[in-house]
Amino acid sequence: MAATDTAPKHSGTMARLLPIMAAVFAAFLLIGLALPVLPLHLHQGLGFGPFAVGLVTGSQFVASLLSRIGAGNYADGRGGKRAVVVGLVAAALAGLVYLGSLTLLDRPTASATVLFVGRAVLGAAESFIITGGVAWGLALAGGRNSGKVIAWIGMAMFAALALGAPIGSALYEAGGFAAIALGTTLLPLATLLATLPMRGVKAAGVAARQSWTSVAQAVWLPGVGAAFSSLGYGAILSFAALLFAERGWQPVWLPFTAYAASLIAARLCFGHLPDRFGGARVAAVFVLVEAAGLLSIWLAPGPPVAAIGAVLTGLGYSLVYPGLGAEAVEDLPASNRGLAMGLYTVFLDVALGFGSPALGLIAASAGLRLVFLAAAAAALPALAIALLLGRKARATSPGTKRAAAG
Incomplete structure (x- = not known):
């Protein structure tokens, strides 16, 4: 077929x-x-x-x-x-x-x-x-x-x-x-x-595929946005349990479990939103939710607020990554989408491979709480990229093109 x-x-x-x-x-x-x-x-x-x-x-x-x-x-x-x-x-x-x-x-x-x-x-x-x-x-x-x-x-x-x-x-x-x-x-x-x-x-024929550089050009900007937003995931994965243990909060597994459960539920219920409203638009909204969750963990006086922050972080990240991913593959032919997703996932690997140690340096020098403030600040470039991609999508939409032609 x-x-x-x-x-x-x-x-x-x-x-x-x-x-x-x-x-x-x-x-x-x-x-x-x-x-x-x-x-x-x-x-x-x-x-x-x-x-x-x-x-x-x-x-x-x-x-x-x-x-x-x-x-x-x-x-x-x-x-x-x-x-x-x-x-x-x-x-x-x-x-x-x-x-x-x-x-x-x-x-x-x-x-x-x-x-x-x-x-x-x-x-x-x-x-x-x-x-x-x-x-x-x-x-x-x-x-x-x-x-x-x-x-x-x-x-x-x-x-x-x-x-x-x-x-x-x-x-x-x-x-x-x-x-x-x-x-x-x-x-x-x-x-x-x-x-x-x-x-x-x-699989489509080789002749139908675009060059590697064309695919990379389409993927790099959404990929950079995904990398910045993925630092929140890295913060939860590597440092949330340590924060709970440092403060004597129990159970230490609560933040990651709350994060994962929220992410899974959100993707199941709202996974269609990027296709309906546009990946960049949805990513811009949900990256703000992710940042709010990370800020809640930074300011949390106790485990309930920290757990709520983890839920918000998972809810936000749940649609940032697929929203920007939809932008990465939107204008590519079906014959290039495997390479596009491979390249796109590289940005997640880089974010976790290099960003998590960087967050560790922040934890060592300024304390574990500051890790979550830094991850929230990293959401700002992701927001800017999502807004830029959304503006480009509107500028190249069929309705805009028809208006310009008229």
Whole structure:
């Protein structure tokens, strides 16, 4: 079936996306399994310190960053479904590498080195799964539903990561890291068996694609806006629990749970707004909500206000990222949307990879509360970019062009 740019109705779009969302959910569930327990295995099981723990766990994110563009090109050239399949196979391979590391427990350095490789393979798998999933969804649902596709598939990813952490902790407690390795091997294989019968979309020909520089030109401005707005996510992810612990607030998991629940609910209920009202316009409104939430955490006198701030931050970010993402792919042909989403996600990787350490420097020098003020201030450039993109969209709309011609 040739790639099209039709705009199915809301219920039809959900029906088309649900199988892809299920595949992405299952794939990212296995990524979430190791998030809370890999540092424990490296430190308690193998005896390594914080630097080695950071090196091994960080290899996944570096590999994700380096493979984004390749994953996007593959999705455009071979189809989004094939990219997801490649990602699932790579994820199962990462699980086998995890299992291999357990045979070297008597040689901790060798075992940690094998884990480093496994994490890198899993990072590349993650790139192919999420980039391929979004490209597959865009091909099925049509470009006019791009905001909805990005929002809903991203919602499946967030839900899986949030649920994977407690499941991973339970598995680790019951069977040690061997249970995590086995789950990382078997879950992608089961997901692969369920994915293969799904309906794919034939990739467009090479001649229909625009150049890499044309795609980068369309993506860079929305990507920069997304990077600035993503610092709020980084602040919640890395420093909200530390703030609660520092102030003696309980439970320490409350801010991230409130953030994730709010983001998931908002994307489920309001994911269609960027397609209806314009991605830039929606992003401009919701980035203000995100900033208000971060300011609430900065000023919070106690856990209830901080939790409300986390809810507002999640609500705001929920539609900033897909809203700007819809702007990034709006004027591109279907044959380039995989590469566009790969490039767009690079900005998120950079924001979390470099922005989170920068926020850490602020925390070390000025205190944890100032992290959330700084993240709120970072929303201002994102707001300016959203307003600029909205002005450009109005200037190039069909009605404006007709008026100018008249």
